[in-house]
Amino acid sequence: MEIVVCIRRAPTTDARIKPAADGKNYEPAGINYDISEYDKFAIEAAIQLKEKHTGKVTVLCMGSKEATKEVRTAIAMGCDAAELLVDEAFRDSWATASALAARLKSLPHDIVLFGWNSVDNQSASTGQMVAELLGLPSVSVAVSMEVADGAAQIERLAAGGKREKYYIKLPAVVTCQKGLNKYRSPNMKGIMAAKKTVVAETPANAPADGVAVLRLQPPPPRADGKIVGKGADAVNELVRLLREEAKVI
Amino acid sequence: MPDVLVFVEYSEGKPVKAALQALGAGSRLATELGGTAIALVIGGDGGELGKKGAGRVLVASGDAIKAYSPDGYARILADQAAATRAAVVLASATPMGKDFVARAAARAKCGLAADCTELKVEGGKPVAVRPVYAGKAMLAVQAPGTLWATLRPNAFGEATSSDAAKIEPVAVGFDAASLMAVVREIVEGVRGKLDVAEAEVVVSGGRGLKDPAGEGKQNWQNLEKLADAIGAAVGASRAVVDAGWRPHGDQVGQTGKTVSPKLYIACGISGAIQHLAGMSGSKVIVAINKDENAPIFKVADYGIIGTVEEVVPALTEAFSKSLRG
Ligand SMILES: Cc1cc2nc3c(=O)[nH]c(=O)nc-3n(C[C@H](O)[C@H](O)[C@H](O)COP(=O)(O)OP(=O)(O)OC[C@H]3O[C@@H](n4cnc5c(N)ncnc54)[C@H](O)[C@@H]3O)c2cc1C
Ligand SMILES: Nc1ncnc2c1ncn2[C@@H]1O[C@H](COP(=O)(O)O)[C@@H](O)[C@H]1O
Numbered sequence: 001m002e003i004v005v006c007i008r009r010a011p012t013t014d015a016r017i018k019p020a021a022d023g024k025n026y027e028p029a030g031i032n033y034d035i036s037e038y039d040k041f042a043i044e045a046a047i048q049l050k051e052k053h054t055g056k057v058t059v060l061c062m063g064s065k066e067a068t069k070e071v072r073t074a075i076a077m078g079c080d081a082a083e084l085l086v087d088e089a090f091r092d093s094w095a096t097a098s099a100l101a102a103r104l105k106s107l108p109h110d111i112v113l114f115g116w117n118s119v120d121n122q123s124a125s126t127g128q129m130v131a132e133l134l135g136l137p138s139v140s141v142a143v144s145m146e147v148a149d150g151a152a153q154i155e156r157l158a159a160g161g162k163r164e165k166y167y168i169k170l171p172a173v174v175t176c177q178k179g180l181n182k183y184r185s186p187n188m189k190g191i192m193a194a195k196k197t198v199v200a201e202t203p204a205n206a207p208a209d210g211v212a213v214l215r216l217q218p219p220p221p222r223a224d225g226k227i228v229g230k231g232a233d234a235v236n237e238l239v240r241l242l243r244e245e246a247k248v249i
Numbered sequence: 250m251p252d253v254l255v256f257v258e259y260s261e262g263k264p265v266k267a268a269l270q271a272l273g274a275g276s277r278l279a280t281e282l283g284g285t286a287i288a289l290v291i292g293g294d295g296g297e298l299g300k301k302g303a304g305r306v307l308v309a310s311g312d313a314i315k316a317y318s319p320d321g322y323a324r325i326l327a328d329q330a331a332a333t334r335a336a337v338v339l340a341s342a343t344p345m346g347k348d349f350v351a352r353a354a355a356r357a358k359c360g361l362a363a364d365c366t367e368l369k370v371e372g373g374k375p376v377a378v379r380p381v382y383a384g385k386a387m388l389a390v391q392a393p394g395t396l397w398a399t400l401r402p403n404a405f406g407e408a409t410s411s412d413a414a415k416i417e418p419v420a421v422g423f424d425a426a427s428l429m430a431v432v433r434e435i436v437e438g439v440r441g442k443l444d445v446a447e448a449e450v451v452v453s454g455g456r457g458l459k460d461p462a463g464e465g466k467q468n469w470q471n472l473e474k475l476a477d478a479i480g481a482a483v484g485a486s487r488a489v490v491d492a493g494w495r496p497h498g499d500q501v502g503q504t505g506k507t508v509s510p511k512l513y514i515a516c517g518i519s520g521a522i523q524h525l526a527g528m529s530g531s532k533v534i535v536a537i538n539k540d541e542n543a544p545i546f547k548v549a550d551y552g553i554i555g556t557v558e559e560v561v562p563a564l565t566e567a568f569s570k571s572l573r574g
Binding site: 011016026037038119124125129136158159163164166167168169178209215216218220222231232235241 | 511548
């Protein structure tokens with residue numbers, strides 16, 4: 001099986017994000033990066049597919065040259081090959097999906113796996129857009145997946161905790177949600193392999209953003225809160241405040 | 250024409266609340282732009298949408314819409330976006346909207362402003378504002394052509410209108426055989442369970458409630474009772490989900506669900522940055538924690554310092570009394 005997993009380099013979830021002087025990007029000083037959390041479930045799903053069906057897992061990432069660090073982490077987890085589509089700017093999901101789809105046209109794939117949502121851009125769109133651009137079926141927010149005989153049975157999380165069941169033919173795009181698996185950590189053998197892997201770098205073939213950034217701004221500030229009191233004695237006052245002051249009940 | 254096309258999601262024959270909110274947002278934006286809000290319904294009758302802000306109501310029909318299909322719905326929405334020449338295309342950012350609207354936008358060769366919390370007009374052009382970095386920043390975006398956006402549930406209000414819309418059937422120009430992915434079966438979640446991402450009130454529990462299989466059993470029952478008393482969904486911190494105390498669908502935070510209810514009550518939750526990221530868009534935040542230095546109190550509008558054992562049952566009682574009286 002030819003398995004491709006698309007991963008994104010994103011600021012770690014504990015990063016303090018402040019707008020930069022240009023008003024369009026964030027201040028990069030002091031920010032650490034990691035593989036966007038849900039992409040790790042996609043990597044794990046890819047490795048499990050390889051272990052079960054044999055084949056090859058290729059990591060595909062569009063990002064700055066520094067993203068080789070995240071790509072190598074994916075190799076250390078158990079992926080086989082890696083490719084970086086070099087692009088230094090923050091891109092929207094349309095530009096990203098277009099660049100990934102352009103590369104996938106000549107990269108063999110039986111299944112292309114994504115995180116269901118990136119922790120920074122939070123668009124939850126890139127995978128479905130790639131599927132549409134390649135004319136492939138897509139199932140997003142997968143929480144279970146069985147692959148056999150060129151087809152996949154997938155459950156996705158829908159409204160109200162319901163699960164929708166799909167049977168689709170491969171090749172296909174699947175975006176992965178927590179619950180699909182528990183991802184592994186890199187082991188010694190993987191870390192050694194990652195050191196030796198040559199990460200192929202090509203310039204990303206990305207069009208202009210589909211939605212252009214006008215400004216990045218801080219969220220609206222929250223008014224200072226108050227401590228209503230201590231213990232059970234405070235509940236009546238809290239309910240009164242919610243009713244009369246905040247007017248939410 | 251600067252019309253606004255709004256996909257209105259139906260579930261069990263009725264428009265879902267988040268979709269009526271999107272229609273409300275669409276009708277206000279259309280008024281500002283000098284156009285009409287056009288509702289698009291797939292799998293419903295569109296009956297009451299004229300009263301909810303729609304100037305026109307398009308209702309799709311055909312054998313291709315018998316069951317939900319992401320590629321099928323995407324084709325219908327992209328086709329209607331082209332046919333109506335809408336300046337803006339909106340949908341609610343529900344699990345369904347998030348799934349297929351991205352495909353539809355790509356089909357129309359457009360980007361998507363996902364999960365927006367604000368829509369406005371600047372210099373005559375529509376602008377969408379969306380939280381990024383889990384709400385630590387807001388991104389204002391504009392499209393060169395049609396603006397496609399999905400809207401976060403509860404971030405927009407519904408509209409009311411005079412009910413002058415007529416229902417216009419639109420035939421779907423492809424058949425079921427051409428669909429690539431179709432829902433075959435729906436496995437029910439817990440019956441009647443409210444989804445945290447869609448609920449107007451959320452009561453969340455953290456590690457402070459302790460193990461429900463051990464000494465925390467009563468605490469979690471008390472939390473459920475509190476949620477029942479005020480019609481809330483139950484959420485959880487990641488610590489609780491990772492411990493297997495609650496299903497992962499309940500997790501609130503940067504790597505869980507983003508919620509924006511009118512009332513969020515955090516019980517026994519410390520308020521780690523990743524948790525705050527998922528709930529700081531709530532209108533009013535209440536925190537119950539025994540540690541007065543817990544970071545959750547920094548974002549809470551109202552806090553009670555105390556144990557969940559003591560405060561949660563008392564609060565249920567006080568709410569019930571207040572709702573009765
Ligand atoms: C990549 C990444 C992603 C993450 N994503 C998320 C996410 O999406 N959502 C999320 O929630 N977390 C997330 N986290 C985890 C986060 O950092 C915290 O570890 C987690 O939120 C802590 O959960 P908690 O508040 O329930 O537990 P704790 O931090 O242990 O806090 C328990 C709180 O309960 C209080 N308490 C104890 N006993 C009582 C009592 N009897 N009565 C009242 N109060 C009591 C304590 O004072 C304390 O404040 C993520 C972490 C990482 C690294
Ligand atoms: N620059 C990128 N390179 C490779 N994959 C990406 C990139 N950006 C996003 N993705 C993939 O698309 C998923 C959804 O991202 P988003 O649409 O931004 O929420 C991510 O979890 C990744 O799997």
